[in-house]
Amino acid sequence: MTKNSNNYCVILAGGKGRRLWPVSKEKFPKQFVDFFSEGRTQLQQTYDRFLRFIPQENIFINTSKEYLDLVREQLPEVPDDNIMAEPIHRNTAPSVAWATHRIGKLNPKANIVVSPSDQSILNSETFQRNILEGLEFVAQNNHLLTMGVRPTRPEVGYGYIQEGEYSGTDEIFKVKAFTEKPDEKFANMFVESREWYWNTGLFLANVQCLTACLKECLPVVFRNFDESVKNFTIEEETAFVNQHFPSYPNLSIDYGVLEKSDNVYVMKCDFGWADLGTWHGIYEVKSRGDGDNVIVNSDVLIENSKNNIIRLNNGRLAVIDGLEGFIVAEKDNVLLICKKENSSALIRKYVNEVRLKKGEEFV
Amino acid sequence: MTKNSNNYCVILAGGKGRRLWPVSKEKFPKQFVDFFSEGRTQLQQTYDRFLRFIPQENIFINTSKEYLDLVREQLPEVPDDNIMAEPIHRNTAPSVAWATHRIGKLNPKANIVVSPSDQSILNSETFQRNILEGLEFVAQNNHLLTMGVRPTRPEVGYGYIQEGEYSGTDEIFKVKAFTEKPDEKFANMFVESREWYWNTGLFLANVQCLTACLKECLPVVFRNFDESVKNFTIEEETAFVNQHFPSYPNLSIDYGVLEKSDNVYVMKCDFGWADLGTWHGIYEVKSRGDGDNVIVNSDVLIENSKNNIIRLNNGRLAVIDGLEGFIVAEKDNVLLICKKENSSALIRKYVNEVRLKKGEEFV
Numbered sequence: 001m002t003k004n005s006n007n008y009c010v011i012l013a014g015g016k017g018r019r020l021w022p023v024s025k026e027k028f029p030k031q032f033v034d035f036f037s038e039g040r041t042q043l044q045q046t047y048d049r050f051l052r053f054i055p056q057e058n059i060f061i062n063t064s065k066e067y068l069d070l071v072r073e074q075l076p077e078v079p080d081d082n083i084m085a086e087p088i089h090r091n092t093a094p095s096v097a098w099a100t101h102r103i104g105k106l107n108p109k110a111n112i113v114v115s116p117s118d119q120s121i122l123n124s125e126t127f128q129r130n131i132l133e134g135l136e137f138v139a140q141n142n143h144l145l146t147m148g149v150r151p152t153r154p155e156v157g158y159g160y161i162q163e164g165e166y167s168g169t170d171e172i173f174k175v176k177a178f179t180e181k182p183d184e185k186f187a188n189m190f191v192e193s194r195e196w197y198w199n200t201g202l203f204l205a206n207v208q209c210l211t212a213c214l215k216e217c218l219p220v221v222f223r224n225f226d227e228s229v230k231n232f233t234i235e236e237e238t239a240f241v242n243q244h245f246p247s248y249p250n251l252s253i254d255y256g257v258l259e260k261s262d263n264v265y266v267m268k269c270d271f272g273w274a275d276l277g278t279w280h281g282i283y284e285v286k287s288r289g290d291g292d293n294v295i296v297n298s299d300v301l302i303e304n305s306k307n308n309i310i311r312l313n314n315g316r317l318a319v320i321d322g323l324e325g326f327i328v329a330e331k332d333n334v335l336l337i338c339k340k341e342n343s344s345a346l347i348r349k350y351v352n353e354v355r356l357k358k359g360e361e362f363v
Numbered sequence: 364m365t366k367n368s369n370n371y372c373v374i375l376a377g378g379k380g381r382r383l384w385p386v387s388k389e390k391f392p393k394q395f396v397d398f399f400s401e402g403r404t405q406l407q408q409t410y411d412r413f414l415r416f417i418p419q420e421n422i423f424i425n426t427s428k429e430y431l432d433l434v435r436e437q438l439p440e441v442p443d444d445n446i447m448a449e450p451i452h453r454n455t456a457p458s459v460a461w462a463t464h465r466i467g468k469l470n471p472k473a474n475i476v477v478s479p480s481d482q483s484i485l486n487s488e489t490f491q492r493n494i495l496e497g498l499e500f501v502a503q504n505n506h507l508l509t510m511g512v513r514p515t516r517p518e519v520g521y522g523y524i525q526e527g528e529y530s531g532t533d534e535i536f537k538v539k540a541f542t543e544k545p546d547e548k549f550a551n552m553f554v555e556s557r558e559w560y561w562n563t564g565l566f567l568a569n570v571q572c573l574t575a576c577l578k579e580c581l582p583v584v585f586r587n588f589d590e591s592v593k594n595f596t597i598e599e600e601t602a603f604v605n606q607h608f609p610s611y612p613n614l615s616i617d618y619g620v621l622e623k624s625d626n627v628y629v630m631k632c633d634f635g636w637a638d639l640g641t642w643h644g645i646y647e648v649k650s651r652g653d654g655d656n657v658i659v660n661s662d663v664l665i666e667n668s669k670n671n672i673i674r675l676n677n678g679r680l681a682v683i684d685g686l687e688g689f690i691v692a693e694k695d696n697v698l699l700i701c702k703k704e705n706s707s708a709l710i711r712k713y714v715n716e717v718r719l720k721k722g723e724e725f726v
Contacts, residue, residue, distance in 0.1 A: 022682075301716055312698070317725050319385075319713045321701035322689075328700065335675070337691065337700065338684035350682045353664060362680050 008110045009050045010099040013117040014064040019278045019344045022334035031117040032070045037297040046117045062095045087242045093256035094248040100210050101225045110207040111135045120285045122272025130269045134204045142209040148197025148266040149273045154187035159199035161266045171268040178259045217257045278344045279327045283309040371473045372413045373462040376480040377427040382641045382707045385697035394480040395433045400660040409480045425458045450605045456619035457611040463573050464588045473570040474498045483648045485635025493632045497567045505572040511560025511629040512636045517550035522562035524629045534631040541622045580620045641707045642690045646672040
């Protein structure tokens with residue numbers, strides 16, 4: 001196929017991946033892990049997925065300085081100018097602002113898809129079709145476009161998007177509301193109403209529209225970017241970022257831009273999506289149904305057990321009997337055994353406790 | 364103190380320790396493990412305990428050939444002639460027969476205490492007093508003497524001894540019955556009746572009486588020993604054992620001799636005893652009561668959990684949440700997570716399955 005040279009992709013690969021601790025550690029987060037031993041890490045798989053229909057030189061990797069070597073090692077074909085390594089972690093809004101600036105300078109007609117680096121996409125064909133339709137939509141319209149998928153269960157760990165009026169194009173609707181991680185009652189209502197979609201974290205816009213939204217919603221960050229950095233070389237731009245990044249607010253693009261703008265649309269997608277950022281998400285992707293244990297690339301004899309997810313160090317053997325609804329995960333010198341339910345919040349707490357009581361080498 | 368030169372001790376250290384798998388493995392069973400990081404292994408602690416009141420040259424270690432190097436390494440002060448290494452595992456009856464023969468040749472007035480090598484004795488003073496009283500009793504009487512302790516809970520994993528009529532000496536009674544591992548209903552009855560005692564596995568006899576009992580109960584093994592081997596050197600005796608041991612029956616001394624003889628007594632002891640041969644036993648020794656988790660020499664952050672026993676590899680950290688009544692034990696490349704209840708039977712099954720499906724290196 002001929003790739004549209006106005007189409008760009010930004011892969012966000014700077015997260016610390018704490019919710020998948022201990023397999024994901026801060027020195028080596030989940031996006032750099034080949035979680036299911038498929039031969040490619042989550043980052044590499046995300047890159048491969050976009051490379052099918054986005055020009056190679058238009059794919060940008062956003063990460064943080066401490067992961068720069070990992071990105072270079074895992075994606076040696078990506079030129080240094082396409083890797084944007086932040087000096088300090090400031091969540092996704094400043095990351096997107098920087099990438100928008102960089103791409104806007106290269107091509108004022110750019111249409112951009114921003115993507116997390118830790119998702120499971122079961123159907124790459126549908127994914128490609130949906131993203132290309134979306135890029136076409138944002139090329140024609142000055143709207144922000146999110147990608148939603150119909151929920152298959154009342155998942156409390158995801159964000160939700162409520163559909164509003166029909167745009168007239170494809171499966172695209174105006175967004176009525178966003179909600180982050182609802183409680184169980186609301187999650188149930190969302191699934192039953194059929195008006196709410198899981199927020200995949202993928203979103204699209206043309207560079208002019210995105211620049212305008214960023215200026216409006218994040219004036220401190222973006223005005224500063226746009227006006228001071230216009231004629232910088234990449235080296236000068238990087239020096240500028242190193243100097244200013246620490247002063248930027250710690251804001252997600254969802255919270256800082258999408259939820260504030262009234263110009264956001266959602267495409268209803270059906271490419272078989274799951275967030276691989278949590279143990280529960282991984283369980284849901286891999287489970288064949290109730291009663292199933294998900295054994296991720298591990299050697300386990302298991303009896304009288306159900307609804308567990310198990311991931312061991314290489315070369316280990318586990319015998320498990322009588323366990324129900326647990327995560328059993330280990331990486332190097334750390335073993336985690338905890339209930340799957342509500343595990344994301346618990347794991348965040350454990351990581352902090354372990355850091356305080358046992359030291360940095362365990363987190 | 365002056366030690367009585369007629370007093371002998373045989374420590375049985377040939378067991379494979381399967382019930383404590385995976386911390387106890389066949390290549391390195393529990394008796395050779397310093398389970399609680401006390402500085403001495405179970406075998407060394409058993410040896411130390413007897414050395415306080417049995418002449419050093421009168422302490423014999425029974426083991427199997429594959430553990431001979433471990434015994435020599437852990438007890439370098441024991442002369443080679445006091446280590447009896449069997450060519451093949453044949454349970455305790457043949458072991459006791461061989462030791463009885465060896466000691467009988469050295470001293471026909473010997474009084475022998477036979478002891479397992481994996482027990483916790485909380486009160487060494489009382490233990491010493493009880494054993495010396497027992498040795499005195501068997502020096503005076505041609506009886507087999509077992510050591511019983513009053514049960515503190517309806518433990519289904521232990522053997523029980525029922526007391527009969529009073530012997531007239533110390534706390535010693537004739538044995539009315541033995542029972543191996545009762546079901547829960549019977550175990551409850553035993554505890555309530557106050558007639559039943561836990562069988563510690565320790566037993567005593569003078570060498571003449573023990574020889575006579577062995578001849579009567581194990582004629583194949585013992586007649587053969589007694590008559591052919593009388594004038595052998597130790598080297599000749601060992602060659603003889605290597606040749607004949609494989610043909611001996613696989614019998615425990617309890618089942619093969621004590622339960623068959625009507626000449627067995629029990630001393631009611633109170634030296635704070637527990638069998639360290641099972642995970643449940645270890646839990647019971649170390650637990651401070653209901654709701655307690657027993658963390659054996661391991662680095663664990665634990666929350667919302669109770670009644671667990673946890674033993675990790677050195678240098679590991681575990682985070683455990685929401686677990687109740689489990690064993691979490693690992694050794695080298697094997698991790699076991701199973702319910703504490705009924706674990707001995709389950710673990711035996713696991714070890715066999717692991718051997719079949721995964722190979723010898725894991726058992």
